[in-house]
Amino acid sequence: MERELSWGAQISLCISGLLCCFLLHYLCEFLWLRPERLREKLRRQGIKGPPPSLWYGNIKEMKRIQMEENALRESSDHVKDDYSVVMFPYFVKWRNEYGPLFMYSTGSIQLLYVSHPDIVKEMGLYKSLDMGKPSYLSKDRGALLGKGILTSNGDLWTHQRKVIAPEFYADKVKGMVDLILDASVKLLKSWDRIVESEGGAGVIVVDEDLRSFSADVISRACFGSNYSEGKEIFFRLRQLQHVMSKQSLFIGIPGLRYLPTKANRKTWRLNREIRSLILNLAKERREGSSTSCKNNLLESILEGARDNLLNTRDREDFIVDNCKNIYFAGHETTATSVSWCLMLLACHPKWQAQARAEVIKLCQGQFPNADMLRKMKTVTMVIQESLRLYPPTAFVTREAFKDVKLGELNVPKGISLVIPTSIMHHEQEIWGPDANEFNPDRFLHGISGACKSPHAYMPFGLGSRTCVGQNLAMVEMKIILSRILSNFSFLLSPNYVHSPAFRLTIEPQFGVPLIFKRE
Template identity: 60%
Template sequence: MDFSETSTHLQVVLSSLLVGGFLILLLFLCQTLSLGPKKQRATLGRQGIRGPPPSLIYGNIPDMRRIVKESKARRSIVTGGACSAQFTSNYALSLFPYFDHWRKIYGPTFYYSTGNILILYVSLPELIKEIGLNKSFDLGKPSYLKKDHKAIFGEGIIASNGELWAHQRKIIAPEFFIDKVKGMVKLMVDAAVLLLNSWESIIARDGANAEIVVDADLKKFSANVIAKVCFGSNYSEGKDIFMHLSQLQDEISKPNIFIGIPGVRYLPTKHNRKIWRLEKEIRSLILKLAKERREISSTLPKNDLLQFILEGAESSPCSSSNFIVDNCKNIYFAGYETTAVSAAWCLMLLASHHEWQELARAEVIEVCQGHFPEASMLHKMKVLTMVIQETLRLYPPAAFLSREALRDVNLGDIHIPKGVNIKVLIPNLHHDPIIWGEDAGEFKPRRFANGISGACKLPHAYIPFGIGSRTCAGQNLAMVELKVLLSLLLSKFTFSLSPKYVHSPSFRLTIEPGFGLPLILSMVA
């Protein structure tokens, strides 16, 4: 065989390999994007569950985008001059209109697809109760969320599953038991006083009252608290981490039509490159913090959450550095973002319902008697507790309860095949008049006068902090922090909504005021 024949032969072999590789890739994509979800849909279909027909690559994402666009065209913006009843309407109908659209067509339980991910939408309270009762590792956090939000959650307690999650929960949860949280009250008061002094200075400068957009200050307060109670530092020392996490959250929260499509997150797009850069910088900052702590604790032992994370990393199923970085990111995010947003919604509702603001203020003044709040005082603040609980009903920190069937599981009478995701839209559940009564769309804190069990027909339908074994480990910290902050603000200031306030709840991993919360504040006489 001469050189030309050899060259021709090599070209034929190479062409065959390329064609073969292309066919294998094509078969893989067909299996991933079509056959797998098709089998899952067939299994659900045999049980009477239906859903919108998907496209091959994008699933129902084009339908979702179209329905959102049509909904926006019909919707007008609500401003601060509007009736306060509009501030408690079910904003989920505007943010996620496709769920309501499909529910009217397919019923309360249906499936839809994002890319190659099949999602079972669940709204029946009895099925949600079943999710809470499931104690096995068969239901876990969705793998696609872990992949798409890996930069902010990694394999930390929020996103992990199985033995790794159990190990992390065992380390972290005890640090937020109520007895330990009560010991953090003074630190919370100290952080709140900085906020109060700042606002007092602004009012003194501007005259009898001042307009303040409070969102950034609330986040600074909660960041300071989580830094002090969990990491033994203060906000100024951890501000680089908070700033980078906030930027990372903004980037991850941007609409992404490619969610659920394999491989897209690995492409060097401008969006992905920014996420990678922020993730790398956050990792470096946290490991630097951990290194400094190890050096300090060797001579001066510490007894805060960071110390327990460092010790837990030594026996972690994953790498030590990943364990430290991921859990610090999880606690930073959950500990300051959700609490600050909940505080903002509390202030918005109190500012638009002055009768409840006056009731809560009178209670705080009676309980505290001119002193800073102490742990023993907090359980006496019944009105403030009702206000917080009602705010968390109307504006739960998380929009969704999400799970994935890591194995075939049964949810009530429904057999769910492995790989199917389950999604519950929490605001819809919290606004359901069948559960909460005809006044479900109104701000009525007194519904919680006899606790959660007396507030609605189905107590398991109130899930602002999640449900079952995956209930938020930091809910005690959040509730105490909100009571401390709000009690101090009520004792010092009266507040009302600025005419500039635009009511537009927005989804950024949490539900928050889309255009900020401007308040008109004045000193309590």
């Protein structure tokens, strides 16, 4: 009996030892050998970067540099500063040290920083599905983005774009002008009441009101409802955005997203609630209980789920993930962009007056129509310059799914490329010595005449993955700006603190309080 127990114990020890060896080999391969092979392929091409640690990559160094920058930073309301130095000081430091191409890592993810205009151009021209959105986006930010059109690749992305893109073609967006105007009426009436109640000059923090307006637009245009029906979805998405943005530096740490941390538990709960709300909305639409117009994006998504996917879980994921993508990207980025635009116009009264004069001349006291919007050259230039200085998203990212050649650069399979949009938009070599200044005149002859490298302007993304909703976003921004300009003049409140923050989008950390007067 003792001998049998001894043999059993030995077998157990043997199995345990083999499992430990297997786990050790896996961790060594996953955390060091495979990443090191990728880094070596880049080193052979002269690309350098900060040395990573085994488990965290360069995350600890990024946090240290960020903390040092925060300690040195003094509060300032100077709106001309290049805020990328404050938000991403590690990129500025490493670029000064290693040049416009350098490698770094976050956990097990190997990244190549790209701010060389020629490589950016090659990425924009690249058509093959061998390079797409990084897989870590749908994993580490899966609760917010899932495998919707913003993060998917291959055949799934091709199908999603075929389903969703036609809903945002120019002719379709032209038919949305009236519903955008309807949504603007409520906003302007509420601001008018505030101004009147405060004796003709009222302070309004515009951010949340603009989010509600933009949420109303995307709900009406894409889902046949209004903001009051979708507000629970928007509210939870906003909460989820805040939770996930606080964890943005920790993307890539193995196993972190599975641990029951406080942030992860909140993320999981919000994800379940959002999924349930969207599926209930879809169920109502399928059962025909909604009295709203059925010719909208939700109908196309439901049809797309039926056409291309087989099992119930995949169909539900298709519906939920794409609705989350449209809800988030369709209203959050647009609302934030309008907030920055109003801030810049408040700081530059000459341009505010010039844009207002154009709107009054074209509209002549009427609501703007599609033809009037098309003729708003000054307003368009103001929006383009605002999107240059404060692009809605901080990065354009791609992953090489096979070995890829971009010009003279050989990118090995598994490398994720990161283009810092905000930094590229402030490059003096591309935009001139006034790159940090608000100067809409640079767009007088369009994007191609605004800078040396037009492909470096990418507020809506790059190449074949350019945002499908940019037509709607531009029309929405033109309408709300023209309506505000024709009804109010405005300037910055003394309480305004200029502090751009990265919360997955680039937004004003403390809001944008403006002093409005009836025009």
